[in-house]
Amino acid sequence: MAEFRYTKDHEAIYVDGGVAAVGITAHAQDALGDLVFIELPEVGKTVAKGDEIAVVESVKTAAEVYAPIAGEIIEANDAVVDDLALISNPVNDNGWLVKLKIADESALSDLMDEAAYDAYLKEID
Amino acid sequence: MSLDKVDYSQDRGLNYEENLLWEKEHSEHSGVDFPDLKDTPTRTGMDMRDDIGLPQLSEPQVVRHFVRMSTWNYSIDHGFFPLGSCTMKHNPRLNEKVARMKGFAHIHPMQPASTAQGALELMHELQNWLAELTGLPGVCLAPAAGAHGELAGMMTIKRAHEQQGNAHKKIILAPDSSHGTNPATAVMCGFEVRSIPTAETGRLSVEAFKEALYRTDEKGADIAGMMVTNPNTCGLFETDILEISELLHAVGGYFYCDGANFNAIVGKARPADFGADVMHINLHKTFSTPHGGGGPGSGPICCTEELAQYMPVPTVIKGDDGLYTLENETDRPETLGKLKAFQGQFGMFVRALSYMMSHGADGLRQVSEDAVLNANYILSQLSDDFHAPYGGQPCMHECLLTDKKQKEHGVSTLDMAKALVEYGYHPMTVYFPLVLAGTMLIEPTETESKDAIDRFIATMKGIANDVREGDTEKFHSYPISTPRKRLDEVKAARNPILRWKKD
Amino acid sequence: MRYLPQTQNARKDMLDAVGASSIEDLYVDIPKEAMVDGLVDLPNHKGEIEVERAMSALARKNVAAPDSPFFLGAGTYFHHVPASVDHIIQRSEFLTAYTPYQPEIAQGTLQALFEFQTFIAQLTGQDVANASLYDGSTATTEAALMAMRITKRKKVVIGTELHPHYREVLGSYMGNIEDSKITDGLESIDEQTACVIVQSPDFFGNPHKYDAWRKKCDESGALLVVVVNEIVSLGMLDSPSCADIVCGEAQSIGMPMSYGGPHLGFFACRQKYLRQMPGRLCGMTEDADGRRGFVLTLSTREQHIRREKATSNICTNQGLCALAFTIHMSLLGEDGFKKLARTNHEAACYLADALDGVDGVSVINEHFFNEFVVELPKDASVVVEDLATCNIIGGYALDGNRLLVSATEMTTDDDVAELVHILAEIL
Incomplete structure (x- = not known):
């Protein structure tokens, strides 16, 4: 079943068929400002939850994007590196950064759904 | 300010436009004249280099180019510069004058010590002044800037632990208010940084410090040291610094004091007396060598008698015969080695000592x-x-x-x-x-x-x-x-x- | 106290406004144990005349290059600096400006840095250059560290004779990296090699071609780092454009020797390695009205943003030295820079021929730029000391009987004649 998930570090995840498309939320994009550079990982690498999988940079800040869940990196979105504006598109469209083949789908329950993430945003505001 | 748009001049009053050197007409004349070449056959073993693509201008064109560009800069001589933690103070021109004396400007870092006794004596004198002002007797002037001094100081700590059989001490404590160079430096030295949250008072609290100190080992055996700017970057003196440094020393850690804010206490309080083991001094902050639009800086380090053997080389020592020499690896085998070619930013030493002597x-x-x-x-x-x-x-x-x-x-x-x-x-x-x-x-x-x-x-x-x-x-x-x-x-x-x- | 503008009245008014009865009230947070009781044990303040007198006395105890026949190089060179260079860098607007983080009021510094980067990129034949590093030794070390980051390998090979101080500095830094090592020579390049460091002219003055090194690097996946510590040589010798990184020392253009610093480290590389490059960078952009302007850019690589993830802990550059270089290069221009190089080479050729004529002295180098090694009939360090007593700075004593000597546009025929004369006496 396809669904959206979120983390407290503001990663947005679209899970479909055992694959997680990972990007950053609109809130994270607002906080960073205009992006100037995106660094993506090598495809084929196996990562643990919390490992750095990408870096997004604005003029003043560089933010690491962490793996929301353990798995193997099966695809990196080179199109978004060439056209940074794509990042504002939904992660289930072409706004994702990395696609992970999820190692253990039961770990998904640790991640927030949309309602929980909205509540979290209100809480930290 | 809205400029009337005209196409026949870009300048207005004292506001100048200036293009790049490469956009100017290529002059027939270089701005430097040389005697005619003798056309000696070359002995480089290779052909002459091709066109490099450099511009070419006469001296008046060059002077005007840079003077017009200079008018776009703000400087401490223009006005007030309230730049926190950067200590933008007046730069006395006496210091520029003395640094240009030929006996300082035109001497070579590797000429025999017998022909550079005045330079070595000056460095020795500066070492003495810094030792007295910090209370830390070991002084190495070599680091090129504040961040380089930090590296020298942290490598001194690392070297001490290694030489004393404590290479397992890997953790450096640093408040989250620290300069970005602090964690960058610690990581370069192979340390792991543990951040201490600043309390609501803007200071380090003993509780937060203890929590970090004993987090992974109840005796703090894995703690290599801490990096603390004092006064800190919130503009406050760390009131509990004595207790904190005692706790740190009790677990065998060293206190690296970031000297960026030394101007607050120079001549008034001595870092050694609040527990510092090693610190760097930004000569371009406290002792007024010019910032120069971003350097050159100079970042000597001062440390305790115990740590002095591990500091980088060279340092200047005075022999029983009254002669000054550079102490090198062969004289002090415990040293961590060299971190910069030659003796450091000597021209800045001249300026800083001139400033110190002026103030006393x-x-x-x-x-x-x-x-x-x-x-x-x-x-x-x-x-x-x-x-x-x-x-x-x-x-x-x-x-x-x-x-x-x-x-x-x-x-x-x-x-x-x-x-x-x-x-x-x-x-x-x-x-x-x-x-x-x-x-x-x-x-x-x-x-x-x-x-x-x-x-x-x-x-x-x-x-x-x-x-x-x-x-x-x-x-x-x-x-x-x-x-x-x-x-x-x-x-x-x-x-x-x-x-x-x-x- | 001529640098302190506050009056006693002003101090009193300000204390009142703050609500403090004395200045000591403002130091209450400092533990008593750390406060100096009275004054530190140093002399009290002095006037300009007294300071200048004391400084002159120290300066006079040194033998200055303009006052002696001078043949010492070894990584720091005695060159002429045009008068207008020092005049311009002493303008308040350049001398007393801060790092150009506020670009609207620092365009002068920024445009000069942009021009500096262009000069360095052109001279080295590289795509991009940074706004300078501390000196040649730290630039070389940063190049090795950058190559290790890019290749994820931990071995550095020294290809040609590297300046001994540069090698020591590299060794000190590499000591912080577990399992890293330094080896020597073309044969030791392998699949674990991060980079090969080729200094040209090498420490003994030999210029090098880069083809064989480039080929070996391509085969092993190592980066080629070319180190130049006499930048004037780039006016004659091959461009190191085939290298991945070119770095070194640029003191020769615009800066006095100053007993070892401040000097000017430079650093250039290929475009594809830009984001791994340490140090400040100035880039071109536009202002709100679309007019060309300059800013410090790509600063997310640096320590004040990345903190422990920065490419390097380097914070400052050698701003004013880079400016001096840029002004001096502008004055030289294409013809002047090449003529400076030729003049240096001719002076060195003249010196070599003169020394070859001294009984028992022979020039070792077949090829050189402005520096070479001579074999003496006795210990070189003794000869250097003997020459010093005759007011000649004779060169750098290598091991045994070998002496490294250099000549520049400052070397006169009379200087050479005096050296030859004294050598004939003492050898």
Whole structure:
């Protein structure tokens, strides 16, 4: 079943068929400002939850994007590196950064759904 | 400022436009004349190099080029520079003059010591002054700048642990208010950084320190040391520093004191006496060598007798025969080695010692007192108009404000910094330290008169008043009277153009 | 106390405004144990005349290059600096400006840095250059560290004779990296090699071609780092454009020797390695009205943003030294720079021929730029000391009987004649 998930570090995840498309939320994009550079990982690498999988940079800040869940990196979105504006598109469209083949789908329950993430945003505001 | 658009001149009054060297007509004459070549056959073993693509101009063209560009710069000689933690103070020209004496400027770092006794004596004298002012007797002048001094200091700590069989000590404690160089330096040395949260008081708390100290080992056996700026970057002296340094020393850790804020206490208090084991001194801050638009700096380190054997080389020693020599690896095998070719930024040593001698013990104490008084005065005058998170108590040589009150009206710290630019000032340090949102760190230094400070206060109050009254639109487009308006940093970073190139 | 503007009245008014009864009230947070009781044990303040007198006395105890026949190089060179260079860098607007973080009021510094980067990129034949590093030794070390980051390998090979101080500095830094090592020579390049460091002219003055090194690097996946510590040589010798990184020391253009610093480290590389490059960078952009302007850029690589993830802990550059270089290069121009190089080479050729004529002295180098090694009939360090007593700075004593000597545009025929004369006496 396809669904959206979120983390407290503001990663947005679209899970479909055992694959997680990972990007950053609109809130994270607002906080960073205009992006100037995106660094993506090598495809084929196996990562643990919390490992750095990408870096997004604005003029003043560089933010690491962490793996929301353990798995193997099966695809990196080179199109978004060439056209940074794509990042504002939904992660289930072409706004994702990395696609992970999820190692253990039961770990998904640790991640927030949309309602929980909205509540979290209100809480930290 | 709106310019009438005409196509026959880009300049207006004293506002000049100036193109790049490569965009000027290629002159037939070099700006430097040489005697005729003898056309000796070459012995380089290779052909002459092809066209490099350099521009070519006569001397008057070159002089005008750089003088016109210079008029676009703000400097400490122009006006007040309240840049927190950067200590932008007056640069006496005497120091420039003495550094250019031929016996200092035109001597070679590897010429025989017998032909450089004056230079070595000067370095020895500077070592003595720094040792006395910090209370730390081991001094190495070699590091090239503050961050390089940090590296030298942290590598000294690392070397000490290794030599004493404590290589397992890997953790460095550092408050989250520290300069970004601190964690970068610790990591370069192979240490692991453990951040200590700053308490609401703007200081380190003993509880938070203890929690970090014993987090992974109940005896703190894995702790290599801590890096603390004192006074800290919130402009406050760490009141519990004695207890904290005792706790650290008890687990065998060393206290690295970041000397960036030494101007607050120079001649008045000595870091060794509050527990520091090693610290760097920014000669370009406390001792007024010019910033030069971003260097050269100079970052000597001072350390305890115990650590002195591990410091980098060279240091200058005075022999029983009264002769000065450079102490090198062969003389001191425990040393961590060299971190820079030759002896360090010697030209800066000359300037700094000239400055120290001019002030003397009495003058340096007055430097500290005036710097601290000026900062406290600004804090007292601006506390009503701006959020002063640590107000109501004395600060050291700099004071911290935030944009909390202005933010409600849509005006941020960045806007106010750019407004100061419009009103003829260099802004204060903004968005640093990172412990609070929208910070503004103001350091007036001792070389401002009350007059100058009052004018700055009036400007700041004026900005606060405009914001309160809703006159805020202008702040988003400032500055407008400068040679350039706000520059597009996103464009610069997205598609970096870092050099001129022929189309 | 001529640098302190506050009056006693002003101090009193300010204390009142603060609500303090005395200055000591503002130091209450400092533990008593750390406060100095009275004054530190140093002399009190002095006037300008007294300071200048004391400094002159120290300066006079040194043998200055303009006052002696001077043949010492070894990584720091005695060159002429045009008068207008020092005049311009002493303008308040350049000398007393801060790092150009506020670009609207620092376009002068920024445009000069942009021009500096262009000069360095052109001279080295590289795509991009940074706004300078501390000196040649730290630039070389940063190049090795950058190559290790890019290749994820931990071995550095020293290809040709590297300046001994540069090698020591590299060794000190590499000691911080577990399992890293330094080896020597073309044969030791392998699949674990991060980079090969080729200094040209090498420490003994030999110029090198880069083809064989480039080929070996391509085969092993190592980066080629070319180190130049006499930048004037780039006016004659091959461009190191085939290298991945070119770095070194640029003191020769615009700076006095100053007993070892401040000097000017430079650093250039290929475009594809830009984001791994340490140090400040100035880039071109536009202002709100679309007019060309300059800013510091790509600063997310640096320590004040990345903190522990920065490419390097380097914070400052050698701003004013980079400016001096840029002004001096502008004055020289294409013809002047090449003529400076030729003049240096001719002076060195003249010196070599003169020394070859001294009984028992022979020039070792077949090829050189402005520096070479001579074999003496006795210990070189003794000869250097003997020459010093005759007011000649004779060169750098290598091991045994070998002496490294250099000549520049400052070397006169009379200087050479005096050296030859004294050598004939003492050898």
